[in-house]
Amino acid sequence: xxxxxxxxxxxxxxxxxxxxxxxxxxxxxxxxxxxxxxxxxxxxxxxxxxxxxxxxxxxxxxxxxxxxxxxxxxxxxxxxxxxxxxxxxxxxxxxxxxxxxxxxxxxxxxxxxxxxxxxxxxxxxxxxxxxxxxxxxxxxxxxxxxxxxxxxxxxxxxxxxxxxxxxxxxxxxxxxxxxxxxxxxxxxxxxxxxxxxxxxxxxxxxxxxxxxxxxxxxxxxxxxxxxxxxxxxxxxxxxxxxxxxxxxxxxxxxxxxxxxxxxxxxxxxxxxxxxxxxxxxxxxxxxxxxxxxxxxxxxxxxxxxxxxxxxxxxxxxxxxxxxxx
Amino acid sequence: xxxxxxxxxxxxxxxxxxxxxxxxxxxxxxxxxxxxxxxxxxxxxxxxxxxxxxxxxxxxxxxxxxxxxxxxxxxxxxxxxxxxxxxxxxxxxxxxxxxxxxxxxxxxxxxxxxxxxxxxxxxxxxxxxxxxxxxxxxxxxxxxxxxxxxxxxxxxxxxxxxxxxxxxxxxxxxxxxxxxxxxxxxxxxxxxxxxxxxxxxxxxxxxxxxxxxxxxxxxxxxxxxxxxxxxxxxxxxxxxxxxxxxxxxxxxxxxxxxxxxxxxxxxxxxxxxxxxxxxxxxxxxxxxxxxxxxxxxxxxxxxxxxxxxxxxxxxxxxxxxxxxxxxxx
Ligand SMILES: Nc1ncnc2c1ncn2[C@@H]1O[C@H](COP(=O)(O)OP(=O)(O)OP(=O)(O)O)[C@@H](O)[C@H]1O
Ligand code: SF4
Ligand SMILES: [Mg+2]
Numbered sequence: 001x002x003x004x005x006x007x008x009x010x011x012x013x014x015x016x017x018x019x020x021x022x023x024x025x026x027x028x029x030x031x032x033x034x035x036x037x038x039x040x041x042x043x044x045x046x047x048x049x050x051x052x053x054x055x056x057x058x059x060x061x062x063x064x065x066x067x068x069x070x071x072x073x074x075x076x077x078x079x080x081x082x083x084x085x086x087x088x089x090x091x092x093x094x095x096x097x098x099x100x101x102x103x104x105x106x107x108x109x110x111x112x113x114x115x116x117x118x119x120x121x122x123x124x125x126x127x128x129x130x131x132x133x134x135x136x137x138x139x140x141x142x143x144x145x146x147x148x149x150x151x152x153x154x155x156x157x158x159x160x161x162x163x164x165x166x167x168x169x170x171x172x173x174x175x176x177x178x179x180x181x182x183x184x185x186x187x188x189x190x191x192x193x194x195x196x197x198x199x200x201x202x203x204x205x206x207x208x209x210x211x212x213x214x215x216x217x218x219x220x221x222x223x224x225x226x227x228x229x230x231x232x233x234x235x236x237x238x239x240x241x242x243x244x245x246x247x248x249x250x251x252x253x254x255x256x257x258x259x260x261x262x263x264x265x266x267x268x269x270x271x272x273x274x275x276x277x278x279x280x281x282x283x284x285x286x287x288x289x290x291x292x293x294x295x296x297x298x299x300x301x302x303x304x305x306x307x308x309x310x311x312x313x314x315x316x317x318x319x320x321x322x323x324x325x
Numbered sequence: 326x327x328x329x330x331x332x333x334x335x336x337x338x339x340x341x342x343x344x345x346x347x348x349x350x351x352x353x354x355x356x357x358x359x360x361x362x363x364x365x366x367x368x369x370x371x372x373x374x375x376x377x378x379x380x381x382x383x384x385x386x387x388x389x390x391x392x393x394x395x396x397x398x399x400x401x402x403x404x405x406x407x408x409x410x411x412x413x414x415x416x417x418x419x420x421x422x423x424x425x426x427x428x429x430x431x432x433x434x435x436x437x438x439x440x441x442x443x444x445x446x447x448x449x450x451x452x453x454x455x456x457x458x459x460x461x462x463x464x465x466x467x468x469x470x471x472x473x474x475x476x477x478x479x480x481x482x483x484x485x486x487x488x489x490x491x492x493x494x495x496x497x498x499x500x501x502x503x504x505x506x507x508x509x510x511x512x513x514x515x516x517x518x519x520x521x522x523x524x525x526x527x528x529x530x531x532x533x534x535x536x537x538x539x540x541x542x543x544x545x546x547x548x549x550x551x552x553x554x555x556x557x558x559x560x561x562x563x564x565x566x567x568x569x570x571x572x573x574x575x576x577x578x579x580x581x582x583x584x585x586x587x588x589x590x591x592x593x594x595x596x597x598x599x600x601x602x603x604x605x606x607x608x609x610x611x612x613x614x615x616x617x618x619x620x621x622x623x624x625x626x627x628x629x630x631x632x633x634x635x636x637x638x639x640x641x642x643x644x645x646x647x648x649x650x651x652x653x654x
Pocket of ligand 2: 299
C-alpha cells in the first residue's frame with residue numbers, strides 16, 4: 001500500500017457515564033490509502049459510527065478520544081484545536097450521514113446550503129458559488145438543477161436529498177469521505193443508484209472512502225478492503241475478496257454465512273446465535289467467546305491482538321495457535 | 326398564500342364573534358342596564374318605556390347584531406361608574422397599557438432570546454447555571470411580589486425611581502406617550518421590568534430548550550461536518566430553527582402580557598386599562614368590562630394572525646407548492 005491518507009492507530013474512545021467510564025472503541029487501528037474504499041461492517045453498536053465521528057473530530061460529548069493517534073495526509077489530527085479541525089472538515093474530509101431526510105436544514109434552499117459550503121471552503125463569490133452549486137447538482141444527477149437549486153429540502157424525495165447530501169459532502173473535493181450507512185434510510189430501489197453514484201464520483205475524483213454499511217453486497221461491489229468490527233474493536237481486516245471468500249475470524253465467517261442480495265435487511269442475515277454485548281458488559285478475553293463455536297480456554301482469559309492471519313489480519317487465537325504450533 | 330390568509334381571517338372573525346357573544350350576554354343579562362341608568366324613584370312605567378326605547382324588548386338576535394354593530398364602531402355604551410362613553414375612557418387608557426406592554430415585550434425578547442441562546446450553547450458553564458437558577462426565581466415568584474420587591478428596593482430604599490403613576494406624558498393627537506419625557510421613562514422602568522420578568526424567563530427557557538433540541542439534530546451535525554464556522558452553525562442554522570416554535574409561544578405571551586398588565590398596573594397604579602378594569606369590576610361596571618373583554622380578545626386574535634403570517638414567512642414547509650416538481654422522482 002502506498003503512503004496512507006488516513007492512519008488510525010490504537011484509537012481508544014471512552015464515554016464517561018454516571019456508572020463509570022465505558023470504553024466504546026479499543027485499540028482500533030487501520031489505514032486508508034488515497035483513492036481507496038474501505039468498507040466497515042459489524043453488528044449494530046459495534047462502534048462503526050463512533051470510529052467515523054472520531055476521524056472527523058465530531059464525537060459527541062461526553063464521548064472522547066482517550067488514546068491512540070489519528071493521522072491524515074501525514075499529520076496528526078486527533079489533537080487539533082477546533083478551528084484547525086474545522087478547516088479540515090468538509091474541505092479535506094467530507095461526511096455523509098445515514099438519513100438524508102434529516103441531514104439538510106429545512107429552512108434553507110439546497111442552493112444556499114451548497115453555496116455557503118462552497119464559499120467557506122473555496123472562497124468563491126456569490127455568483128461563482130452558485131455556478132459551482134449548479135455544476136455539483138448536475139454531477140450528482142439532479143434533473144433540472146436550475147429550477148431545483150432554489151427549492152427547499154422538503155420538496156425533494158429521499159433519494160434526491162441524498163444526492164444533494166453527496167453534492168454537499170463532495171463540494172470542496174475532499175480527499176476522504178466518510179459515508180456512514182448512506183443508503184440505509186432509503187428505498188431499496190434507490191439504494192443501488194446512490195451507491196453507484198457515490199462509487200462513480202469518488203472514483204472520478206480519486207476520493208478515498210470509509211464506507212460504513214450493513215450490506216455485504218455493497219461491500220463486495222464497492223470496497224477495496226473491509227474492516228469487520230465487533231464490540232468496539234476491529235476483529236478482521238483485509239482485501240474484500242479475501243475477507244468475503246476466506247474469512248479468518250469466526251465472527252466474520254458468521255457474517256459471511258449468507259451474502260445477501262443488494263438491499264436485503266441485515267438483521268435477518270446474521271447467522272450467529274446470541275447478541276453482541278453491551279458496552280458495559282464486554283466479556284474478558286476475546287469479546288466474541290460466548291458466541292464462538294471454536295472458543296477454548298485461552299479465549300476466555302486473554303484478549304487476542306489483530307495479527308496477520310492468512311491473507312488478512314484477524315484478532316483470533318486460532319491463528320496465533322496455528323502460527324506458533 | 327391568499328387562501329391561507331383568508332382562512333386565518335375567517336377564523337379570527339369567528340373567534341371575535343364568540344367573544345362578542347359572551348360580552349353581549351354579560352352586558353345584557355348580568356345586572357339590568359335600565360336599573361343602572363335610572364334613579365331609585367323612577368316609576369315602573371317609565372322604566373318600561375326606557376326599556377322599549379333602548380331596544381331591550383327586541384329579539385335577542387337583533388339586540389346582539391346591534392351590539393356588534395356598535396362595538397365595531399368602538400361604541401360600548403356608557404360607563405356606570407364614570408357616566409361617560411366607554412370608548413372614550415378606554416381610548417384614554419389604551420396608550421398607557423400598550424406602551425407598558427410593548428416595552429415589556431421588547432425587554433423580554435431582547436434579554437430572553439440571547440440568554441436562551443447563551444445557556445443553550447454553553448450548557449455546563451458557570452454563567453449558564455447562574456442564569457438558569459435566576460430564571461427559576463423569575464418563573465416562580467408571583468408578579469405582584471416582584472413589583473413590590475422592586476418598589477421597596479429602588480423607590481423606598483434607594484429612591485432612584487418612582488413607585489407609581491406614569492410620569493409626565495406628551496399628547497400626540499389622541500395618543501398620550503410617556504416615552505418622550507424623562508419622568509415618563511423613569512416611571513416606566515420598574516413596571517416594565519416587573520411585567521417582563523416572567524415572560525423573559527419563559528422565553529429564555531423556551532429558546533434554551535429549543536436550541537438544545539436543534540443542536541442534536543442531524544442537519545446541525547451535518548453542517549459541522551461540512552466545515553461551516555461555529556457562528557454560522559449556531560446562529561444561521563441552529564438559532565433560526567429554534568426560533569420557529571418560539572415565534573408561536575412568544576406571540577401568545579405577548580397577548581398574555583397585555584392581559585397580565587392588570588396586576589402590574591394595579592401594583593404601580595399605572596393609569597392603563599388593567600387598572601381601569603380592576604376598578605370596573607369593583608363597581609360592577611359591566612359596559613367597561615364587556616369592552617375590555619372584546620379589546621383583549623381583539624389583541625389576542627390580531628397577534629395570532631401576525632404570528633401565523635410570520636411562521637408562514639419563516640418556515641418554507643408551510644408554503645404549499647403549486648406547479649409540478651414537488652416530491653418528484
Ligand atoms: N453518547 C453516547 N453515550 C453512550 N453510549 C454511546 C454514545 N454514543 C455511542 N454509544 C455506544 O457506543 C457503541 C458504538 O456505537 P456506534 O454508534 O458507533 O455503533 P454502530 O456500529 O455505528 O452501530 P449502528 O450499526 O447501529 O449504527 C454503542 O453501544 C452505542 O450505544
Ligand atoms: S479468539 Fe477464540 S473466541 Fe475469539 S473468535 Fe477466536 S476462537 Fe473464537
Ligand atoms: Mg452507526
